[in-house]
Amino acid sequence: MLTKNNSIVLSKLKYREYDLIVKCYTQNRGIVSYILRGVLKSKKSQTKTVYFQALSQLQIEENFKPNQSLHSIKEVKLNYIYKSLHTNIFKSAIVLFLSEILSNVLKEEEKNEDLYHFIEATLQYLDNEEHFANFHLLFLLKLTRYLGFQPENLNKNYDYFNLESGIFEASNNGIYSISGENLTLLKQLLGINFDALSTVKINAKQRQEFLNMLLFYFELHLSGFKKPKSLKVLNDVFH
Known part of the structure; x- marks a missing residue:
């Protein structure tokens, strides 16, 4: 049919x-x-x-x-x-990276219009945006909502975040607890939408470290998840 x-x-x-x-x-x-x-x-x-x-x-x-x-x-x-997504070298690196991520994590052969519209709308936003160096960080973070392991947004005043449990904690509970710059950036990104991304000011090293933490978070919560091969290209372009 x-x-x-x-x-x-x-x-x-x-x-x-x-x-x-x-x-x-x-x-x-x-x-x-x-x-x-x-x-x-x-x-x-x-x-x-x-x-x-x-x-x-x-x-x-x-x-x-x-x-x-x-x-x-x-x-x-x-x-x-698209006006720029496939012609701008920086956006093309993001596209390559995110397509590999999505191909890896999306398995269901069933309708999910909310997820579809999220991907559709955010790609159109990226296509039209001039300040996008942190786009993939917020995209991955918001994607966790649709995959079932979004960080809980309670107790954001706590000094640690547990990558395994997905919750903020008052004390360090081992190898899955994060603090410092990654924690600060996580709290900042959890509270914004894409139109406020230009307010996030970090350097290439901070961006790379936070992305590595996010990918580890995916590994902990998704069976069979592997770091994408395009990660090196992405890091090289935004270095």
Whole structure:
């Protein structure tokens, strides 16, 4: 049955000689993988691959067949045309990093419109924003809400945060307790939205250390989570 589905591209993989498998997070079905047969066969057909850049926002007319792992696409068009996300080297590094994160953590083949709209809206914000060096930090922190391990926002006056339990604590309870600059930044980011990110002033070293802490937080709460390969590229670009 042909249906329309808004989609955000997470990854693509060459399959056999001329085919491409594209994994998307969709508004109506969660994770869906599509197979584009023969799309790499000629230069003319390869032009279609421009639609499937990382985190592109698409409207797909799909031939969805339940109980199949790969589905086909009849028509595709851009739902939102990025102005800078794929051309600005700094934003492109963020896109590469976040697409790898999302491809890793989003597994559900079921509808979650709140999560879809969060990803959709924040990417459009990034596309239009000039001050975005800390965007990925706040994105990951807010993403934890949809993944089920958002830091609790009570007792923010306490001097420690426990990465394992996800709560603020009055005392140091071992290797999972953080304090100092990472704690200060965590408290600051928990209290703001993206439009206030320009008020967060940190240097490259602080940004990198906080990101490493966030990724460790993901590792503790998501089985099988691994640091993305694109992390080095991201750190190099923002160093």
